[in-house]
Amino acid sequence: MSKILVIDDDVDMCLLLKRFLSKNGYEVTLAHNGKKALEELENAEPNLVLCDFRLEDIDGKELLIKIKERYPRTPVIIVTGYSDIKVAVDVMKLGAYDYVTKPLFPDEILLSIKSALQKSATKQENVATVIMPEDDSKNSTKSKTITSGQYIFSDSPEFKNILKQIDLVSPTNYSILIYGESGSGKEAIAQEIHKRSKRKDMPFVAIDCGALSKELAGSELFGHEKGSFTGALNQKIGNFEIANGGTIFLDEVANLSYDVQVALLRVVQERKMRRIGGNKDIDLDVRIIIASNERLLDAAKKGKFREDLYHRFNEFSIEVPPLRERKYDMMIFAKHFLKLTNDELSKNIKGFSPEVEAIFKTYVWPGNLRELKNVVKRATLLCDTEYIMPTVLPFEITNFTKLQFGEVSEEATSNLQVRQADPAPPVATYSAPVLPEPVFTKQLEINEHSLKGASIDAEYEMIVEALRKANYNKSKAAKILNVDRKTLYNKMKQYKQFNSDL
Ligand SMILES: Nc1ncnc2c1ncn2[C@@H]1O[C@H](COP(=O)(O)OP(=O)(O)OP(=O)(O)O)[C@@H](O)[C@H]1O
Numbered sequence: 405m406s407k408i409l410v411i412d413d414d415v416d417m418c419l420l421l422k423r424f425l426s427k428n429g430y431e432v433t434l435a436h437n438g439k440k441a442l443e444e445l446e447n448a449e450p451n452l453v454l455c456d457f458r459l460e461d462i463d464g465k466e467l468l469i470k471i472k473e474r475y476p477r478t479p480v481i482i483v484t485g486y487s488d489i490k491v492a493v494d495v496m497k498l499g500a501y502d503y504v505t506k507p508l509f510p511d512e513i514l515l516s517i518k519s520a521l522q523k524s525a526t527k528q529e530n531v532a533t534v535i536m537p538e539d540d541s542k543n544s545t546k547s548k549t550i551t552s553g554q555y556i557f558s559d560s561p562e563f564k565n566i567l568k569q570i571d572l573v574s575p576t577n578y579s580i581l582i583y584g585e586s587g588s589g590k591e592a593i594a595q596e597i598h599k600r601s602k603r604k605d606m607p608f609v610a611i612d613c614g615a616l617s618k619e620l621a622g623s624e625l626f627g628h629e630k631g632s633f634t635g636a637l638n639q640k641i642g643n644f645e646i647a648n649g650g651t652i653f654l655d656e657v658a659n660l661s662y663d664v665q666v667a668l669l670r671v672v673q674e675r676k677m678r679r680i681g682g683n684k685d686i687d688l689d690v691r692i693i694i695a696s697n698e699r700l701l702d703a704a705k706k707g708k709f710r711e712d713l714y715h716r717f718n719e720f721s722i723e724v725p726p727l728r729e730r731k732y733d734m735m736i737f738a739k740h741f742l743k744l745t746n747d748e749l750s751k752n753i754k755g756f757s758p759e760v761e762a763i764f765k766t767y768v769w770p771g772n773l774r775e776l777k778n779v780v781k782r783a784t785l786l787c788d789t790e791y792i793m794p795t796v797l798p799f800e801i802t803n804f805t806k807l808q809f810g811e812v813s814e815e816a817t818s819n820l821q822v823r824q825a826d827p828a829p830p831v832a833t834y835s836a837p838v839l840p841e842p843v844f845t846k847q848l849e850i851n852e853h854s855l856k857g858a859s860i861d862a863e864y865e866m867i868v869e870a871l872r873k874a875n876y877n878k879s880k881a882a883k884i885l886n887v888d889r890k891t892l893y894n895k896m897k898q899y900k901q902f903n904s905d906l
Pocket of ligand 1: 554556557586587588589590591592593655740773774777
């Protein structure tokens with residue numbers, strides 16, 4: 405039986421999740437704060453962690469880093485409110501397996517948990533993805549072996565331009581620098597270049613340099629000999645060696661420490677490397693593709709990245725535009741992700757309603773294709789109509805226009821300021837429908853014109869607003885409303901029903 409650690413400072417949410425997950429065959433441990441969570445991780449050794457992003461004693465990002473440092477192989481699913489989506493997409497880069505948004509839908513959580521547990525059974529390291537040629541037995545390494553997904557194209561000018569560059573550079577041995585926002589498809593391009601190159605029958609190794617700890621980065625990249633440092637209990641083959649003959653993709657390369665950059669320069673210049681603690685040079689024939697969402701020359705000017713390394717890598721560069729600037733491609737990708745999810749869930753959702761298409765084109769997609777994929781996966785799961793309708797889209801997407809004009813909550817508005825820092829968000833023209841409130845639904849019959857009705861309405865709105873601000877954490881909502889938890893519960897009961905699904 406798989407063990408799940410649920411971390412949430414909302415005691416009721418924890419209990420609901422415990423009941424629901426236990427019913428579905430999981431053994432569940434609870435922790436209401438970060439400190440307890442780290443203790444439970446050691447005691448209970450869970451197979452998966454479901455972690456609320458906002459805890460009172462620790463920031464979700466900080467906790468995730470701690471969990472990943474100590475238990476890199478344990479998948480973590482982040483639970484987040486609508487106003488934290490951008491952050492949630494970012495924390496996936498720190499090694500979270502997935503994120504689910506509140507209000508929680510049981511089927512969505514179960515799907516994410518099942519797929520995380522399935523993947524973690526075959527996955528040993530989370531910083532490297534290795535795609536091996538099918539019959540390669542020589543390279544049966546410690547990293548995960550996957551089959552690459554289908555790469556799709558469109559005939560938009562932006563895509564044709566990318567494709568032309570892929571075609572041009574693939575047969576060469578040039579090092580390549582790919583620029584683009586998080587989730588915009590940089591790794592997918594690197595894989596496509598590898599598949600079209602002479603190296604296609606050798607491994608493709610992708611490393612997320614942002615997820616490498618400073619201490620272990622050298623060993624991950626170059627390997628180590630047994631006993632070369634405390635904790636080096638066995639010999640380890642590094643990812644450069646695994647990629648020998650093939651392609652290595654270094655994502656977020658500017659995150660590598662200065663020391664590792666020096667070692668990397670030697671590899672690039674001399675095409676040789678040594679394992680840490682080793683005394684033998686190993687010849688390397690590896691094509692290097694690097695990606696960054698920050699300009700490396702700027703990083704070099706700030707002293708964060710070695711300029712000589714930048715010039716070595718910059719033999720050819722590709723710019724991937726953000727999804728919001730690729731309106732034509734958007735629906736092609738949406739349909740592709742719908743098809744993948746239909747197959748995965750054995751469903752037959754035919755497509756997207758015109759309203760959904762309009763919403764997609766208005767939204768700014770801070771998490772780019774990765775976010776679109778998650779949104780389509782979730783919508784397909786929740787959809788019980790022929791076409792995907794706005795009601796199964798996340799709140800922050802259907803209410804994007806309102807959030808932009810500060811009509812929803814202060815918290816959402818402050819989140820929007822982060823989004824506005826992104827280059828050229830389009831001017832919103834679509835007035836999105838308001839989703840029915842799925843967690844907390846007003847059920848009282850109110851006579852619209854009575855004074856009592858008006859005050860009940862106002863009270864109801866205040867409670868909903870406080871719950872949203874508190875990310876549906878009732879203790880925090882009670883604090884905002886300046887009432888005790890019990891009073892809030894009674895009020896909620898009065899307005900009826902708290903997430904009956906869970
Ligand atoms: N042309 C494509 N065809 C099909 N799927 C794609 C394509 N481009 C990207 N994707 C999918 O979109 C998602 C995000 O892409 P990818 O991981 O390549 O982005 P990235 O820019 O490397 O992200 P990050 O910088 O955060 O690592 C992945 O699930 C990927 O499979």
